[in-house]
């Protein structure tokens with residue numbers, strides 16, 4: 001355990017990641033996040049095995065620039081998961097992650113997500129089936145418990161089975177339990193209390209495993225404090241709503257000497273991507289919705305948001321709209 005705040009330059013990608021978030025961390029969002037941080041590990045939204053196997057769209061599409069990028073899968077059929085993991089590896093994903101944390105009804109009906117915490121043997125079979133067919137890491141994102149199964153012994157049994165029989169070596173733990181009925185997914189991210197010491201204890205008791213923590217991390221100071229106990233930190237809502245925080249991650253967390261980019265430069269660096277996407281028929285608002293929070297706390301941020309929100313949906317909207325919105329944070333402050 002180290003108490004130093006100076007990060008070595010060679011920390012692995014799982015040291016800091018942006019969480020999988022349905023409807024939020026789509027490929028446009030990830031492309032933008034990658035411009036903010038070169039080293040942060042990015043996760044896709046959860047993609048179900050059913051969508052990949054039976055769906056009409058290309059659910060595995062991503063841009064090469066997104067690396068390192070992990071695919072999060074939702075499912076509980078070992079053969080289907082193994083098939084999808086193989087496809088993910090062929091497509092060049094750096095990791096495959098199994099969702100054992102989502103409590104939505106839709107997910108429970110499909111028998112995956114958080115309810116799988118009650119079926120450690122099945123999760124182990126799923127992980128083993130995937131590990132047998134790919135060489136990229138196969139990881140698990142889970143909670144500290146479900147419903148009344150919330151003792152530390154229950155969590156240890158789960159981890160023991162999934163790491164033992166399943167051979168899973170990397171776990172990201174959302175440090176609160178999930179209620180499988182009675183709470184909405186949103187409430188399940190807010191109401192059950194966070195218990196960070198429980199996750200620290202898990203790392204103590206399973207020192208050979210890579211353990212990352214998730215839930216309520218809002219600053220890089222928080223992240224550094226967790227890293228004195230654990231191998232990684234996953235940030236969700238704060239990274240999405242206040243993406244400027246990612247600008248400092250390479251330097252503060254990964255110990256990089258690279259110059260920290262200015263937010264304005266990042267937005268302009270996104271223009272070629274926006275132009276290519278518009279040419280393919282993507283609607284500008286689908287990209288710009290992810291960048292609205294970039295200038296949080298900076299004078300002109302509200303005008304930036306408003307200009308983009310009011311204009312990105314108009315017919316013919318192009319990068320000119322984004323450049324005009326940028327003027328709200330550049331002039332007359334000039335500090336960016």
Ligand SMILES: Cc1cc2nc3c(=O)[nH]c(=O)nc-3n(C[C@H](O)[C@H](O)[C@H](O)COP(=O)(O)O)c2cc1C
Pocket residue numbers: 019020021022023024045046072099100101102141174189214215216217234235236237238
């Ligand atoms: C809009 C939204 C969508 C989410 N979708 C997923 C998902 O697809 N898979 C998953 O494992 N967790 C999902 N989560 C949960 C996050 O990954 C994360 O565990 C949770 O937000 C707690 O971290 P935070 O406090 O840093 O936001 C989602 C969260 C939000 C806010």
